Amino acid sequence: MSSVITESNVYSRDYIQVIRDRIKPIVENVIKPNAEIIDKEGRFPKENLLALAKEGWNSVTLPEKWGGLGLGYVGLSVAAEEIGKADASTALVYAMHVAASQVIHLFGNDDQKERWLLPIREGAIGTFSISEKATGGHVWYNLSQAEKEGENYIINAEKSFTTSGGQSDFYVLQTRTAGSTDPSAHSFFIVDGHHDGITAKPWNALGVRGNHSGPLKFENVKVSHRDLIDAKGGDISNDGANPGLTGLTAVWLGVAQGALDAAVAYVKKTVHKDFNHSLADYQVIRQKLAEVQIQISGLRSWQYDLARQQDELVKERKPLSLLGSEITQLKVQATELADFAARTAMDVAGGYGYINGVFERIYRDARGGIPMAPSNNLAREHIGKGLVGLPLELWELGK
Structure with missing residues (x-):
C-alpha cells in the first residue's frame, strides 16, 4: 500500500481501491462461502474473524504500535462495506469489534491498550x-x-x-x-x-x-x-448515538451493494426462452436497478467524506461528537437504502427471489438495521429537534 500513500493522495479513490483489493481475497475466499451456513445454523462467524485478524483487519483503525494497520475510519469504511457485501452477520460483528477497540485506543491508557489491543492480532474479539x-x-x-x-x-x-x-x-x-x-x-x-x-x-x-x-x-x-x-461518557457514547455507527453505516452500504450485485447477476443470466429475452432486456427492470445504483453512489460519497473528517478529528485530538448528528443522519439513510435495495432485488428476481437463497437472506438481514440503535424513528426525532432548536432532554425524567 505504500506505493499510493502520499500526503496528497492518501484519501484518493486510488488509495481506497488499494484497500478494497487488499481485503477482497478474504471476503471472496472465506467470508462469502460461509454466509449461507452462518445464516442457516445461526453460527457465530469465528472462522471469518480469525481470517481477518490474521491479516490485521480486526485492528484496522489502530496504529502499528498496537498491532494495527493504521488505516483509520476510511479503512474501516472500506473493510466493513466489503464484508457487508458478502455477509451482514460477519460485518456487524466486525464493525462493533472495531468500534470497541477504537474506544480503548482513543480513551484508554497504555496499560489497557497493551493488555486488550495487542491480543486482537491473535484473534481476540471485543464489542x-x-x-x-x-x-x-x-x-x-x-x-x-x-x-x-x-x-x-x-x-x-x-x-x-x-x-x-x-x-x-x-x-x-x-x-x-x-x-x-x-x-x-x-x-x-x-x-x-x-x-x-x-x-x-x-x-x-x-x-x-x-x-x-x-x-x-x-x-x-x-x-x-x-x-x-x-x-x-458523552465523549464515547456521542450523546446517545451508537458509538459504532461509522462502521455500521458502511456495513449497510455493503449490504445494499451486495443486493444490487446479486440482482444484476441474476437478471443478466436469466432468459425467457419464449421471446429469447433476458430479464435485463426489460426497461422496467433496468430502471429499478438504476435507482438503487444512484442511491448507493450518493451514499458512498457521504460515507467516505465523513470517514475522512473523523480521521482528521482524531489527528487533531478533537471530539468525534462534532460529527454526531450527521453520522446519525447517515445511519438512517444507509439502513433504509439497504432495505430498499434488498426489496428491489427480491422484486426483479420474481418468484426465485422468494425461495431460500441469497435474495431472501439479504432481504431478512437488511431489515435489521432500521431498529438498530439509534432506531430510525428515534434518530429522526433527535435530528428534528436539532433543526428547530429544541433540547433532546435525555436526562430530565431521571433527575
Missing part, C-alpha cells in the same frame, strides 16, 4: 454492551450502576442486544457511575468476556442470525480499577 431492556432504544440511559469495592468495581447488569454476546473476549460495558445520583454520569469498563458471572441468552432472529446479538447478564462481575476507561 459494546450498552443497551438495557428497561430503557429500550434509549441506549444512553442505563439503570444499572457500578458498585465500588475498594479500588475495584462490581457489575450487576442485564444488557440487551449485545452483538457477539457470549462470544467476545472483552466487552466495553456502560453503566451509571458508582455512587452518583446523576443519570447522565456514565462509566465505561473493559470487562473480561470469560468471567464466570457473564451469561448469554440464545439469539434467534429473523436475519443477521450469526451476530449473536442477544441479552447478556452480568452477575457480581468484579472489574479491576485498571479497566475503568478514563473518559467522559
Whole structure:
C-alpha cells in the first residue's frame, strides 16, 4: 500500500481501491462461502474473524504500535462495506469489534491498550454492551450502576442486544457511575468476556442470525480499577448515538451493494426462452436497478467524506461528537437504502427471489438495521429537534 500513500493522495479513490483489493481475497475466499451456513445454523462467524485478524483487519483503525494497520475510519469504511457485501452477520460483528477497540485506543491508557489491543492480532474479539431492556432504544440511559469495592468495581447488569454476546473476549460495558445520583454520569469498563458471572441468552432472529446479538447478564462481575476507561461518557457514547455507527453505516452500504450485485447477476443470466429475452432486456427492470445504483453512489460519497473528517478529528485530538448528528443522519439513510435495495432485488428476481437463497437472506438481514440503535424513528426525532432548536432532554425524567 505504500506505493499510493502520499500526503496528497492518501484519501484518493486510488488509495481506497488499494484497500478494497487488499481485503477482497478474504471476503471472496472465506467470508462469502460461509454466509449461507452462518445464516442457516445461526453460527457465530469465528472462522471469518480469525481470517481477518490474521491479516490485521480486526485492528484496522489502530496504529502499528498496537498491532494495527493504521488505516483509520476510511479503512474501516472500506473493510466493513466489503464484508457487508458478502455477509451482514460477519460485518456487524466486525464493525462493533472495531468500534470497541477504537474506544480503548482513543480513551484508554497504555496499560489497557497493551493488555486488550495487542491480543486482537491473535484473534481476540471485543464489542459494546450498552443497551438495557428497561430503557429500550434509549441506549444512553442505563439503570444499572457500578458498585465500588475498594479500588475495584462490581457489575450487576442485564444488557440487551449485545452483538457477539457470549462470544467476545472483552466487552466495553456502560453503566451509571458508582455512587452518583446523576443519570447522565456514565462509566465505561473493559470487562473480561470469560468471567464466570457473564451469561448469554440464545439469539434467534429473523436475519443477521450469526451476530449473536442477544441479552447478556452480568452477575457480581468484579472489574479491576485498571479497566475503568478514563473518559467522559458523552465523549464515547456521542450523546446517545451508537458509538459504532461509522462502521455500521458502511456495513449497510455493503449490504445494499451486495443486493444490487446479486440482482444484476441474476437478471443478466436469466432468459425467457419464449421471446429469447433476458430479464435485463426489460426497461422496467433496468430502471429499478438504476435507482438503487444512484442511491448507493450518493451514499458512498457521504460515507467516505465523513470517514475522512473523523480521521482528521482524531489527528487533531478533537471530539468525534462534532460529527454526531450527521453520522446519525447517515445511519438512517444507509439502513433504509439497504432495505430498499434488498426489496428491489427480491422484486426483479420474481418468484426465485422468494425461495431460500441469497435474495431472501439479504432481504431478512437488511431489515435489521432500521431498529438498530439509534432506531430510525428515534434518530429522526433527535435530528428534528436539532433543526428547530429544541433540547433532546435525555436526562430530565431521571433527575
